[in-house]
Amino acid sequence: MAEDLINNKDIYFPSYLGTNDKLITLLNRTSQTLCDWFSKADKNGPLPFDESFKCIMPAEDGNSEEDLFSEIESLLNNSFNPVHPGSLAHLDPPPLIFSILGDLIAAGLNNNLLAYELSPSVTLLEESLCKWFAKKLGFNDFSGGIAASGGTLSNLNALIAARNNAGLGTNPNSVLLVSEDAHSSFVKCIRVMGLDTTNLVRIKTDNQGRMDINDLRKSLDKCSIENKKIFAIVATLGTTVRGAIDPIKEISEICKKRNIWLHIDGSIGGIFAITSIPIEGLNNINQANSITINPQKIIGITKTSSLLLVSNMSTLENTFNTGLPYISSKENIINRGEIGIQGSRPAEVIKLWLGLRFLGLNGIENILKSSIKRKDFFIKNISNNKFDIYSGPLHIVSFLPKKLEPKDSDGWTQTKVNELINNNFMLSRPKFKGKYFLRVVMGNYNTKESHIKELLRLLNA
Numbered sequence: 260m261a262e263d264l265i266n267n268k269d270i271y272f273p274s275y276l277g278t279n280d281k282l283i284t285l286l287n288r289t290s291q292t293l294c295d296w297f298s299k300a301d302k303n304g305p306l307p308f309d310e311s312f313k314c315i316m317p318a319e320d321g322n323s324e325e326d327l328f329s330e331i332e333s334l335l336n337n338s339f340n341p342v343h344p345g346s347l348a349h350l351d352p353p354p355l356i357f358s359i360l361g362d363l364i365a366a367g368l369n370n371n372l373l374a375y376e377l378s379p380s381v382t383l384l385e386e387s388l389c390k391w392f393a394k395k396l397g398f399n400d401f402s403g404g405i406a407a408s409g410g411t412l413s414n415l416n417a418l419i420a421a422r423n424n425a426g427l428g429t430n431p432n433s434v435l436l437v438s439e440d441a442h443s444s445f446v447k448c449i450r451v452m453g454l455d456t457t458n459l460v461r462i463k464t465d466n467q468g469r470m471d472i473n474d475l476r477k478s479l480d481k482c483s484i485e486n487k488k489i490f491a492i493v494a495t496l497g498t499t500v501r502g503a504i505d506p507i508k509e510i511s512e513i514c515k516k517r518n519i520w521l522h523i524d525g526s527i528g529g530i531f532a533i534t535s536i537p538i539e540g541l542n543n544i545n546q547a548n549s550i551t552i553n554p555q556k557i558i559g560i561t562k563t564s565s566l567l568l569v570s571n572m573s574t575l576e577n578t579f580n581t582g583l584p585y586i587s588s589k590e591n592i593i594n595r596g597e598i599g600i601q602g603s604r605p606a607e608v609i610k611l612w613l614g615l616r617f618l619g620l621n622g623i624e625n626i627l628k629s630s631i632k633r634k635d636f637f638i639k640n641i642s643n644n645k646f647d648i649y650s651g652p653l654h655i656v657s658f659l660p661k662k663l664e665p666k667d668s669d670g671w672t673q674t675k676v677n678e679l680i681n682n683n684f685m686l687s688r689p690k691f692k693g694k695y696f697l698r699v700v701m702g703n704y705n706t707k708e709s710h711i712k713e714l715l716r717l718l719n720a
């Protein structure tokens with residue numbers, strides 16, 4: 260019947276008949292184009308090299324394959340290239356091969372995590388994988404979780420559940436406590452939750468960048484005098500600028516005693532907790548009510564891939580369940596659009612699952628250990644007569660020349676970033692405690708000792 264209704268000469272969609280030869284040809288060509296781009300990285304550096312990119316918009320008629328492949332190439336040539344060994348600026352490592360394949364499968368499946376009937380196998384996979392992670396982190400049988408598109412959204416899911424759990428849904432006096440080095444997304448979360456910055460209490464950090472427990476105690480007392488209602492305390496497991504880990508054990512004891520929800524933002528460091536790598540301060544995380552982990556940031560699961568894990572799944576169900584009147588439900592299976600903010604959602608879990616299955620625990624550990632080794636090598640060899648160095652137990656280092664005035668840090672870091680990129684090293688320049696720093700993130704598996712030596716030579720020169 261389809262032949263009667265449309266002109267079937269052009270292929271718009273995969274066919275349910277025959278061999279899909281055309282699609283196979285196009286997929287092969289696309290794979291070749293992508294792989295060519297990867298392999299050109301060495302020559303071209305981490306940042307765009309071809310300034311000719313034009314954003315061409317759709318026209319009256321569709322474009323030819325040749326036009327489209329030439330535009331794809333131009334797009335690639337003007338993109339940040341995470342596989343280049345000098346890509347050391349951010350928490351954006353090279354993509355894992357099996358994760359790339361997972362993304363392809365997810366796109367082709369086009370299933371929807373909103374509901375079981377739209378994604379039967381993937382719903383079960385996401386549920387099981389969240390439970391697996393939750394158990395690995397030490398949670399019990401009531402635990403589980405939900406995937407979301409990024410750490411910000413996982414944190415937001417947690418905070419909304421925490422506020423709901425505390426019965427503070429619409430209370431304008433409700434407050435959230437985070438350290439002064441916590442990620443900026445908490446400001447966004449607070450705004451989205453209808454609150455403002457006065458509802459975000461910042462706790463001081465110590466000289467290692469960890470939440471100061473004395474200041475936390477003082478702030479808790481102050482909140483209670485001012486009749487502010489605390490719906491959660493966030494402990495960061497890996498701060499963005501220096502990779503510090505808040506004192507989770509002490510914070511969890513305070514939360515238990517005062518019956519406050521503990522959320523751990525493990526966007527950067529959470530994944531270490533499923534391995535046996537000894538990381539100072541990484542203990543007692545199973546005392547939390549919720550934990551964000553964001554495997555896109557360090558082991559190379561392709562973006563976006565973030566999980567919120569909770570010690571008790573009923574907290575998510577109670578918070579987000581609305582009923583989906585247009586969707587069928589199946590006994591004992593939760594439609595995953597009913598336990599988080601997002602409705603329709605792609606099958607992102609496939610790339611996480613395939614990536615993890617491919618690596619195994621040993622592979623994950625190997626990637627994480629190598630990032631710490633690179634960080635250690637860098638710190639050992641950077642001139643500490645010349646630079647003040649800010650780093651913690653994870654793989655991130657921020658640094659600045661000693662005695663540089665805050666007003667000079669802007670110019671110095673800008674000049675240095677430009678100089679480094681001309682030598683194919685991409686570092687970032689976060690603003691931190693009123694100054695700009697240079698930051699190196701050692702999560703790139705392609706970065707070898709020789710590359711770090713060259714980076715150090717440029718920095719120490």
Ligand SMILES: Cc1ncc(COP(=O)(O)O)c(C=O)c1O
Pocket residue numbers: 350408409410411412442444495497498499524526527553565
């Ligand atoms: C500690 C921390 N939390 C949360 C986030 C936000 O994650 P996303 O960018 O995936 O939303 C980041 C981003 O770098 C981060 O470093």
